[in-house]
Amino acid sequence: MPRHHASDLAHRLAENAEAVCRHYLSNGRRSGRYWIVGDVRNAPGRSTFVRLVPSTKGPPGKFTDAATGEHGDLLDVIRESLGLVEFKDVADEARAFLAMPAVGPDRAMTKSLPAPTGSTEASRRLLAMSKPIIGTLVETYLRGRGITTLHGTGSLQFHPRCYYRPDDHGPTETWPAMIAAVTDLDGRLTGAHRTWLAPDGTGKAPIDTPRRAMGDLLGHAVRFGVPGSVMAAGEGIETTLSLRCAMPDMAMAAALSAAHLAAILFPPTLHRLYVIRDNDPAGDGARDTLIERATEAGIEAIVLSPAMEDFNEDLCHFGLATLSASIADQLMRRDRLRYLKRAA
Structure with a gap:
């Protein structure tokens, strides 16, 4: 090299x-x-x-x-x-x-070649070939996970026949997929995340790795809403969207893994960060790192902890009203009054 x-x-x-x-x-x-x-x-x-x-x-x-x-x-x-x-x-x-693309043999020739596999450009092309999720299998999948608050989810798209390759030598397959745009703090696309779905949208596709990310990921996230002084950040898309059902007006970001959550970049306007914790050792490590980084940056960090493994499990098992009640006492009073959706 x-x-x-x-x-x-x-x-x-x-x-x-x-x-x-x-x-x-x-x-x-x-x-x-x-x-x-x-x-x-x-x-x-x-x-x-x-x-x-x-x-x-x-x-x-x-x-x-x-x-x-x-x-x-x-x-x-x-x-x-x-x-x-x-x-x-x-x-x-x-x-x-x-999560960087491999180095090609001659960058001067890349204009006439397909986008490198896993690159930001490949992510951009994939999203360009996708469409909004409403009325698609992605909506079916998310509603099957108890996620019904779908406004403001423009970062999510649907691709009906997204390529999937089991390994470097296996045959290429196609499955429907939820495509999530990964962006930086300025809204520039840096990568994409794919969740391959079953043909009827009732769950993930029956493949070895139904989730894969591509592009430049570290520090960036799948974003829902524009953060001001307050936002929440978690690992998975479904986990973050589950909490968003209880607080639909709070800006949130899904970093896609514990390691990437620990390294997520802070918006310059941020004063308070809610850390959406997963109940596992990796989640504990991400929580501790993010709290330390936020504190050093002068940002108040508050942990939101689920009763089960993650907030999507809480939503599916207990329902939205119970999930909302469980986080009410974990929120600052002013944020509880401003953001927490009242049960009907």
């Missing part, structure tokens, strides 16, 4: 240094401006320091092992933590983590 490609990857990883450390150095923890762990092979301990924010000592993403003198960047962290040898494998892993 050319040197500038490696430098670009290292820079992108450094912009998301904490998310990288939480994923590849999970035996460590954050301490101030650093991630502390035993070594870059993810051993428990306190001898290795990874810088998370810029400082007078240098840019983020650099590490030093005080015990051995070993030092490097986050590409080295990925290599050592996974035991990789070839740099191509390290670069491929980094791109997968960042």
Whole structure:
């Protein structure tokens, strides 16, 4: 790989240094401006320091092992933590983590070629071939999950025959799919998320991986509403939409995974963030990271916790009135009065 490609990857990883450390150095923890762990092979301990924010000592993403003198960047962290040898494998892993498209052999020729698989351009073309969800299998699917508040869901689209490939060598199939637009804080498209559906819309398609994302995802989200001073953020689309049934006027964002929720970017107008928690270890980790990041940014962070595994399970099992009652006491009083939908 050319040197500038490696430098670009290292820079992108450094912009998301904490998310990288939480994923590849999970035996460590954050301490101030650093991630502390035993070594870059993810051993428990306190001898290795990874810088998370810029400082007078240098840019983020650099590490030093005080015990051995070993030092490097986050590409080295990925290599050592996974035991990789070839740099191509390290670069491929980094791109997968960042959800970046693979590097083509000649960018000058890309105008005459199909969009690279998994790229932002491929996401844009997929959304252009899709249509609004009302009256489609996506509406059937969401209503089957108890989600009936569908206004303001322009970020969701329907594709009747979306390509699905089980693996790199398997035959291509087509299934109906819910297509979600992933955007940055300025509303620019950066990627897309696909949920393949059963032909009658009564559930997900009977395939190994019915959910897949593509494009540039880290820090971005599937958005519902325009955030002002208050918003909520969660992992899954269905989970976020379930809570939105109780608070249809609060801006919300689905980050698509726990790791991406932990790294979601904050709108400049945001003063209070409600963290939509999933009841699992990954959800706990995302909650803790997001609260810490929000606090450091001067944003009040409040956790909304479901009774079951997530808020969609709560909605399906208990109904909207019970879900609304369960979050009422978790909201700030002013937000409860402003946003919480009153049961009929």
